[in-house]
Structures are given as C-alpha cells and as structure tokens.
Amino acid sequence: MAAGKTMGRDTSAGAASDACARAREICARYADAGFARAEPAILQPAELFIGLSGEDIRRRVYTVSDPTGVELCLRPDFTIPVARAYLDEAAPAEARYCYAGPAFRFRRSAAGAAGYGEFQQAGIEIFGARDSEQAEAEVLRLALETVIAQGLNRFELRLGDPGLFADLLTALDLPETMKRRLRRHFWRRDLAEDLARSVSARSGNGSREALAQALAGLDKAAAANLIEEVLALAGIVPVGGRSAEEIALRFMECSGEAAPAASDRAVGIVKRYLEIAGSPRGAMAQLAALASDEGLDLGQRIGALDHRFATIEALLGELGADVELSFQTEFGRRLEYYTGLVFEIRDPARPETGQLAGGGRYDQLLADLGAGAPIPAVGCAIYVDRLPVTGAEA
Numbered sequence: 527m528a529a530g531k532t533m534g535r536d537t538s539a540g541a542a543s544d545a546c547a548r549a550r551e552i553c554a555r556y557a558d559a560g561f562a563r564a565e566p567a568i569l570q571p572a573e574l575f576i577g578l579s580g581e582d583i584r585r586r587v588y589t590v591s592d593p594t595g596v597e598l599c600l601r602p603d604f605t606i607p608v609a610r611a612y613l614d615e616a617a618p619a620e621a622r623y624c625y626a627g628p629a630f631r632f633r634r635s636a637a638g639a640a641g642y643g644e645f646q647q648a649g650i651e652i653f654g655a656r657d658s659e660q661a662e663a664e665v666l667r668l669a670l671e672t673v674i675a676q677g678l679n680r681f682e683l684r685l686g687d688p689g690l691f692a693d694l695l696t697a698l699d700l701p702e703t704m705k706r707r708l709r710r711h712f713w714r715r716d717l718a719e720d721l722a723r724s725v726s727a728r729s730g731n732g733s734r735e736a737l738a739q740a741l742a743g744l745d746k747a748a749a750a751n752l753i754e755e756v757l758a759l760a761g762i763v764p765v766g767g768r769s770a771e772e773i774a775l776r777f778m779e780c781s782g783e784a785a786p787a788a789s790d791r792a793v794g795i796v797k798r799y800l801e802i803a804g805s806p807r808g809a810m811a812q813l814a815a816l817a818s819d820e821g822l823d824l825g826q827r828i829g830a831l832d833h834r835f836a837t838i839e840a841l842l843g844e845l846g847a848d849v850e851l852s853f854q855t856e857f858g859r860r861l862e863y864y865t866g867l868v869f870e871i872r873d874p875a876r877p878e879t880g881q882l883a884g885g886g887r888y889d890q891l892l893a894d895l896g897a898g899a900p901i902p903a904v905g906c907a908i909y910v911d912r913l914p915v916t917g918a919e920a
Contacts, residue, residue: 556624566607651905686857
C-alpha cells in the first residue's frame, strides 16, 4: 500500500495541514472585515440538527449517545452552533461571526463509494442586521471574493428562494398538512411526483391510517403525548433522533396524504413552477406568466427578487469575474431552515466536486432555537477542501 494512503483515502499530513491553513487564512480575512471569531463545540445536540436541518441531514450525521442517553452528533455544519452561541452570549441585536474548522457529514463519491465525513469549512453569519438586504449582499460579496482569491475566476452562481415556494403554497388550495410536508421536502427532486402520489395514494395499512386520522384531530402537544404512551406500552425507544413530536407530526402529515384533497390544478401548478429555470430575469418572466395564467398573487415576491438580482448583477460587474448566473425555482440547498434567497458557487470545470461555497437567508432559525421571535439572519460556508489547488500548492 502506498505511503499516505489508507483504503483509498488520501491521509497525507500535508493535504490536511493545507486545508486547515487555508480555512484559518479565510477566517482571518473575515475577522479583518469586522467578524468576531466563533469556536463552537464539535459535539452538538443531535435533535437540533435533525429537527431543524431536515431529513437529508438525518441520513448523514454521525451520532453518539452519552452515558445518560442523550443523543449527540458531530457538527455537520456551523450555522446552528454559531446561532446557539449568539443566543447564549446575549450578543447585541446585530452581530457578525466568522469561523473555521472541521465539520462532519457522511458523503459518497461520484462513483457511489462511501466517503469519510470530515472536511474543512470556513464561513460567516450575520444576525439581526438593521438592513437585511445589505447584509445579504455583503455575505454574497465575501463568498465571491473568497473563491476568486483562492484561484477561481470562472464559476457558476446558482440562485434560488425557498420563501418563493412557500408563497406559492400559500396561494394554492391544499390541506395544511400537505403544505407543511411540501415545505419540509422542498429540496427533493421528485417533489412534484410526490405531490401527485399523495393526492391519490392510500397507505394500504389500515392501522397506520387509522392512527394518522386519530392524530389529525389533535394539536401537536396532545399528539406527542399519545405517541409517547403508545411507544411506552410497546416498549419502543425512538431512534435516529426522532422525538415523539416528530413521529406524531409525520403521522399527521400521513393523514393529509391519504385524503385526495389536492386538485389536478394544484399539482399542475407545482409542476410548472418547479420547471422554471434560466437567467434570473428570464425565470422571473416565466414566474410572472404562471402567476398571471393561474391568478396567483406573487407580485410582491417577484418585485423583491428583481431588486436583489439587480444588486447581484452590479456586484458581479464590479468583481469582473466570468460568471454563469442562473435562478432555479427547485433549488433550495437541501436544508429546511432557509427562508429566502439562497446561492451556491460551483466550478464548471469540475462539476463532480459539488459546491465550493453556499449560503443564504434563514430568518426563522433563531426563533426555532428559542429567541422568541424571528431574527434576520444570513450566512455562507466555504468548502475549503474543494477549492482549486494553486500552482504553489500543487
């Protein structure tokens, strides 16, 4: 076996040291720009990530139970730990943080092989900004400047907005349980087909459907209490970080899936919406046509996005990079806590590498963590291991 290799994994100390050094260098630049250094613990409460980040994270976190039975995980990213630190420190209403260090998430290679899940991240978060649009533009600018400084002058910048999809669902005649399910599964590529199946499908499991229908008439607390009693009677301990409330919520969603309440029109609108893609201006024209054809009130969101696109186009002009800019309605970064404009930066010369940087707006997350009310928040992460290797480092 060649030196520096273990079962196909590059374990050279030089490569690891280089990634750490690059992450620290990026973080130092953010600190010079006025961001305070955050150093959250590597071990984090698993239920927070699983409950707030979504099903995609559930399948990829590394979990462990402490001697008291509390389930913990190695941090899969920094956003939630930094947000918790902001709340714990009783920081000023507006606060800016930067970070650098390892994150842990199960990965597979392009060939499908299981991957080792430690990787280096650097990034920034801005909480409570008085001008949320300005904060959003600053985060995007720093992300773009970072990848350019690391040797990438030609790249793809992909935009999306989960909040736009939420507005669409609000305008449609769908059961609330189905709307909640669709929001939670927004990142799934087969979302439209899943909606179509949920209209007509039956579970085929009478006891499961009966329990779902029974829970549908209860509030979350009462449903969670019932699930806890059922699990206790059966001697079952929930696994995978699911709480009784999450299990109850899933059964309540099943009751919505079983009822054929969504119309063919609603399914058709969602399918047409998810097919919208292209230049930001072109995508907004397609969206305006859909809203006009179906009588949907999306004008305010379209206008806000047009304004943001103008800011982004001006920024790209200032930076002078060769950028392929696109907007896709189906794009949401596979994390449930995003509520507004999101972005990813990719290298077209290395499509198999995945995103080099990504981020966006998540105004509800701090309230979900206990803030008591929504707080404007936006941030981004740099995937340091994926950045191009410069000539001096090769």
